[in-house]
Amino acid sequence: MTTRNCKKQDCKDETGNCRILGSDGLPVQCVGPWVEDKYFFLEKYLNASCEARRKFADKNNAVFIDLFAGPGKCIVKNEKREIDSGGIRAFKRDEASFNEYFYFDISSVNAKALEKRINSKSNCNFRCGDSNGLINELVETLSQKPYRYHFAFIDPFGPDGLKFETLRNLAKLNRMDILLHFPIGSIKRNLGTWLRSKSTILDNFLGTDLWRKGIDGLSSDKVFKLLIDVFTEQLKSIGYPEKGLRMASSDSNIYTGLPTVSVKNTKDVDLYVLILASKHQLAQKIWNSIIKIDPKGQKELF
Numbered sequence: 459m460t461t462r463n464c465k466k467q468d469c470k471d472e473t474g475n476c477r478i479l480g481s482d483g484l485p486v487q488c489v490g491p492w493v494e495d496k497y498f499f500l501e502k503y504l505n506a507s508c509e510a511r512r513k514f515a516d517k518n519n520a521v522f523i524d525l526f527a528g529p530g531k532c533i534v535k536n537e538k539r540e541i542d543s544g545g546i547r548a549f550k551r552d553e554a555s556f557n558e559y560f561y562f563d564i565s566s567v568n569a570k571a572l573e574k575r576i577n578s579k580s581n582c583n584f585r586c587g588d589s590n591g592l593i594n595e596l597v598e599t600l601s602q603k604p605y606r607y608h609f610a611f612i613d614p615f616g617p618d619g620l621k622f623e624t625l626r627n628l629a630k631l632n633r634m635d636i637l638l639h640f641p642i643g644s645i646k647r648n649l650g651t652w653l654r655s656k657s658t659i660l661d662n663f664l665g666t667d668l669w670r671k672g673i674d675g676l677s678s679d680k681v682f683k684l685l686i687d688v689f690t691e692q693l694k695s696i697g698y699p700e701k702g703l704r705m706a707s708s709d710s711n712i713y714t715g716l717p718t719v720s721v722k723n724t725k726d727v728d729l730y731v732l733i734l735a736s737k738h739q740l741a742q743k744i745w746n747s748i749i750k751i752d753p754k755g756q757k758e759l760f
């Protein structure tokens with residue numbers, strides 16, 4: 459038997475999975491403890507939006523989409539604790555549960571592992587492939603039932619995984635809420651390189667090169683604001699209205715910008731932020747209220 463010691467060694471294989479299998483003999487991804495913050499906000503949002511979703515779920519019309527699904531389990535490295543992925547957590551929900559699930563992963567090992575772990579033939583669809591390519595077929599399939607509610611969890615390893623065109627495609631669906639991992643840490647680390655070339659990973663991720671204007675020499679905080687502002691404009695251009703992206707401050711009625719929640723590592727470095735894109739003001743209102751309290755129960759994160 460191999461003893462797991464992923465704390466110091468680089469245990470990842472070429473797919474990003476741990477070289478050592480999980481306790482059920484299937485692949486797992488090694489993660490830092492901060493990954494639980496991501497799941498905290500995902501689950502909190504799914505709980506808080508339960509009543510709004512129930513109208514659709516009761517009529518068999520609630521759809522969950524996971525474009526970067528992973529194998530279904532992670533190992534919190536230092537603790538060697540196995541935890542469920544976001545997609546499995548969504549599947550296990552009892553309250554206003556989704557009626558149909560679409561899970562994509564570029565690795566066939568992951569798609570197969572997730573399928574085994576979920577072990578449900580009836581309402582789950584598992585595909586191996588690049589989500590940026592599979593999206594056309596998915597949107598075509600889902601467009602055939604226009605009265606549905608869709609929730610997409612989009613959780614790539616970094617900006618190289620996702621092209622903005624994929625969001626443009628998803629946005630063609632009615633009632634399409636997106637919880638997105640925006641990989642700010644990795645973007646900031648590579649910004650210098652991308653500034654020196656054209657048609658980069660960042661141009662594809664943001665779907666525009668407008669970020670280049672005025673970014674030179676900006677402080678880290680200002681880079682963040684500029685990128686989020688560019689991304690907000692891009693979301694607006696594909697049909698996400700201001701009211702579904704922003705919150706008016708209750709005191710001053712002034713828009714505060716796209717509400718994000720930051721996921722940091724144990725050294726307090728920002729790894730990524732989570733963004734909710736919705737076409738509906740109610741969804742953003744729910745998101746705004748849940749991100750005010752962090753996983754430790756403290757108020758006002760942003």
Ligand SMILES: C[S@@+](CC[C@H](N)C(=O)[O-])C[C@H]1O[C@@H](n2cnc3c(N)ncnc32)[C@H](O)[C@@H]1O
Nearest residue numbers: 526527528543544563564588589613614615619
């Ligand atoms: C951060 S992990 C996903 C973690 C998972 N969402 C969770 O909650 O544990 C990113 C996953 O995306 C997959 N991936 C990377 N590029 C992809 C692509 N272009 N299309 C689909 N899946 C991709 C990787 O194989 C990996 O499993």
